[in-house]
Amino acid sequence: MQVASGANACENAGVIDWDDVRFFLAIHRHSTLAGAATALGLDATTVGRRLARLEQTVDARLFDRTARGYIATAAGTRILPRAEKIERELLAAMRDVEGEDQRLAGHVRLTATEMLSTRFIAPHLHAFHRQYPDIRLELACTNREVDLGRREADVALRLARPHQDDLVVKRLFVIDLALYATREYLDVMGTPSPGRPGGFAGHRFVGFADTRAFRRENEWIDEHTVGADVVLRSDSVSSIMSAAIACVGIALLPCKVADEERQLIRVQVPIGGDTPFVGPEPRVVWQAVHRDLIGAARIRAVLDFLGRLLAASEPMVARVAANEP
Amino acid sequence: MQVASGANACENAGVIDWDDVRFFLAIHRHSTLAGAATALGLDATTVGRRLARLEQTVDARLFDRTARGYIATAAGTRILPRAEKIERELLAAMRDVEGEDQRLAGHVRLTATEMLSTRFIAPHLHAFHRQYPDIRLELACTNREVDLGRREADVALRLARPHQDDLVVKRLFVIDLALYATREYLDVMGTPSPGRPGGFAGHRFVGFADTRAFRRENEWIDEHTVGADVVLRSDSVSSIMSAAIACVGIALLPCKVADEERQLIRVQVPIGGDTPFVGPEPRVVWQAVHRDLIGAARIRAVLDFLGRLLAASEPMVARVAANEP
DNA sequence: GACTCGCTCTGCGCGAATGCAGGTCGCCTC
DNA sequence: GAGGCGACCTGCATTCGCGCAGAGCGAGTC
Incomplete structure (x- = not known):
């Protein structure tokens, strides 16, 4: 119980290091000290110490140390949106000064x-x-x-x-896509008949990874190449093209990239009498x-x-x- | 010009110490490194170094070093509202966790x-x-x-x-105010006649400091004690009361405090025939x-x-x- | 059930940040 | 105009914080 005469009785207790909020957010997002540490480019020990200091300063536990890592307590959850707002504002401030550079x-x-x-x-x-x-x-x-x-x-x-x-x-710009394979592949496996039901039966495909990013392409392949077997998937289009060049199978590739590869041939033969075969919607x-x-x-x-x-x-x-x- | 394969290429350059924002605000509010330092409880050298680091990180000058101290540059002014928002949010966050304590x-x-x-x-x-x-x-x-x-x-x-x-x-609650003086003062100077024009002529007063806080009381004194001379002003009511007790003059004091002082007598004699003399509006x-x-x-x-x-x-x-x- | 892997916590050496003292400059005052 | 004062910058000793290495521990796996 102390009586301060002025208003500037600035005691060290209760003064928070604003930088600890950054650590708080990192821990929340990675659920673990080690993960937050690598994201911050620091050691996990430091992250743990900063959190301990922060919790001591605000005199409340912000994370529960559980088996699944650090998860926010009620108090932590409560201040989380504020911490995120602080982060947004700070990043905006940095953009502000850099935007006029x-x-x-x-x-x-x-x-x-x-x-x-x-x-x-x-x-x-x-x-x-x-x-x-x-x-x-x-x-x-x-x-x-x-x-x-x-x-x-x-x-x-x-x-x-x-x-x-x-x-x-x-x-x-837009990227047109089409099916490609090597001459060798087509010689061995035979040329498919796009647009004809079962025209791809027995053929091998190199497809995209099953992620949201490639959903549209994967759906198109599923729909238009019924009977073919997707033997390899990758989220790297370069890898897919390499695989196609290595005769792993047919691949859906960006035209202007694949067209420059001597070994690849576009599989686009419309068979007379059938409906014309069109590639998937170009990507924007x-x-x-x-x-x-x-x-x-x-x-x-x-x-x-x-x-x-x-x-x-x-x-x-x-x-x-x-x-x- | 470097090519990073992942998204976690966290280079140290550009990573800001969020705590520096606190220093930024302190410098802006005190206009000087020394003032900010005392407010932060740190050395001015540290404050200067932190500002230098911050300016280097954001790669922009935030304060102009002028003769009148540190004043924000265009960039500094631009991020000032954001910094204040960050401060508000952070203080609110601390209240949040402390509010449920x-x-x-x-x-x-x-x-x-x-x-x-x-x-x-x-x-x-x-x-x-x-x-x-x-x-x-x-x-x-x-x-x-x-x-x-x-x-x-x-x-x-x-x-x-x-x-x-x-x-x-x-x-x-409310605080009633009234005029007080000592018996000795009244014996020497004579009892004033409140409510009567010129009733305070020749009397000495102990008034309030000429600040906004005491504006109403000062206006009341000016209006109702025409002819009196305010010989001392203070922003400390205790000091004013002490002065009154020391016979410096008449003072406007909180009734329930002044009434407990044996030496002080309330100056409230309504002279018959004149309009009744009322004190100033009580303070809430x-x-x-x-x-x-x-x-x-x-x-x-x-x-x-x-x-x-x-x-x-x-x-x-x-x-x-x-x-x- | 034992092994292994990853994460967290504790002591230790080192580097960086801080505080202090001295010097300098500019402004205010007399 | 000269003195005084306050504020800012530079060198040096200290302290604090950080990274590193090792131990403990819990979970998942074979």
């Missing part, structure tokens, strides 16, 4: 699918570096939908239209960037770079989309 | 005016401590309006109704507490304590307010 320097994190990364972007990274030597471009290829709001990336190329708020999205490639970053010069540089790639890559991309859905 | 232990910070602290609360702090030995009550007496939202205090007793959101306010004492803290047991203990003081202090407080405005 007019220098052609700094880091830009670009994410795209594996095929787009390797075939569409990577071959031109050298030219980008020549033009903008001070922009450190980081290319993260993943099929996962990264969260631009959480700043997991600055610019994203995606195969599904992002519906998150605060994003500026642009329809870049969307470009997404957070609204707050549009103003940053280095972001614009990347967007320009992608736009010029688009114009230069006409042979690769099937056709530029003209109509917005 | 059902233990009769912990810290409670109570703020009140100097007179309320010394005469109304302090004499009973010992009883409070006996009843709740594990609650560390901190009494901060200040005339300044502390910000309960910023957690400068948990419970506040104020003489003006707080209009801030998220506060639970309650009208506690408001109790304010943040809504989120109402659930905490230790806060309830303090509120109960104040409520019981109110009942027991009938001799001191003039009359309990019955009607809410």
Whole structure:
């Protein structure tokens, strides 16, 4: 019981280290100290100590140490939305100051699918570096939908239209898909008869991984190649193409990539009299960037770079989309 | 220009220490490193270094080092509201977890005016401590309006109704005011004639400091004691009363406090034939507490304590307010 | 039921962050 | 204009926090 004369009786107890909130969120998201530690690039010991300190400061237990890892207590669950709001606000603040950065320097994190990364972007990274030597471009290829709001990336190329708020999205181009196989495969297995019932009977297929991202393609394969056997699945389109080149089976591939491979032949023979055989719906490639970053010069540089790639890559991309859905 | 295969390419550059936001706010509010340092309970060197680190991380200058101290740049101004939002959210989170704390232990910070602290609360702090030995009550007496939202205090007793959101306010009681002087003073200077024009001519007064808090009382004195000379002003009512006891002059004082002082006599003689002389509008004492803290047991203990003081202090407080405005 | 794997907690060495003292600059005051 | 004062920056000793290695422990598996 102490009487303080002023209002600045700033006792150390009760003063929270705001950075501990970051650890709190990481632990919640990974359910384990070790997972949070790797995500934060730190040691699990540190994460445990920071949590202990935080719990001591707020004088409440935030996580239950269970067999399935760290799960939030009632108190932890209660403050979780606030912690997430803090994170959003802080990331927004960083975007704010970086969004008005007019220098052609700094880091830009670009994410795209594996095929787009390797075939569409990577071959031109050298030219980008020549033009903008001070922009450190980081290319993260993943099929996962990264969260631009959480700043997991600055610019994203995606195969599904992002519906998150605060994003500026642009329809870049479309990717036509068709079935491909090698001459050797067709010589041995015979040419299938697309569009004819049972036209694929006995054939082998290299398919996409059974994930939401490839749902449409997988459904199309199931529907149009009845009787064929999917002998291999992969979430890497490059791997699928490699497998097809290795005569593992027929594969559904982006036309402009597969057409450049000498060994691959398009399986598209419409048999006279049957209904014409059409490939699956082309995939639309969307470009997404957070609204707050549009103003940053280095972001614009990347967007320009992608736009010029688009114009230069006409042979690769099937056709530029003209109509917005 | 590096190519990361996964999405967890967590490079250290760009990772911000969230705690630096706290420093950012402190620097902005005090305009100087030294001021912020004392407020944070740290050394100015540390504050400067943390700011330097933050500016390096976000790669932008947040403050201009001017002759009048540190003032926010465009970038700093831009993120300021976000930083304040982060602070609000974090303080709210702390209230959240503390608000459901059902233990009769912990810290409670109570703020009140100097007179309320010394005469109304302090004499009973010992009883409070006996009843709740594990609650560390901190009494901060200040005339300044502390910000309960910023957690400068948990419970506040104020003489003006707080209009801030998220506060639970309650009208506690009213304080009647009247003019007092010593017998010696009146013997020497003569008894004034309140209510009669010029009735205070030649008299000395001890007034309140010329601040917004005492505006109403000062206006009343100016209006009703024309001709008197205010020879001393203070923002401490105790000091004013001491001065009055020391025969410095007549003072406007809380009745129930001044009535207990043997040396002081109430100056209230209504002269027959004139309009009856009435004192100034009584001051209302408001109790304010943040809504989120109402659930905490230790806060309830303090509120109960104040409520019981109110009942027991009938001799001191003039009359309990019955009607809410 | 034993093995193995992964996660968490404890002691120890090291590096980084902090506090302190001295110096310097600019503003205010007399 | 000169003195004084307050605030900011730089070198040095200290302390605190971090990473690392090892032990314990629980769960899943064969």
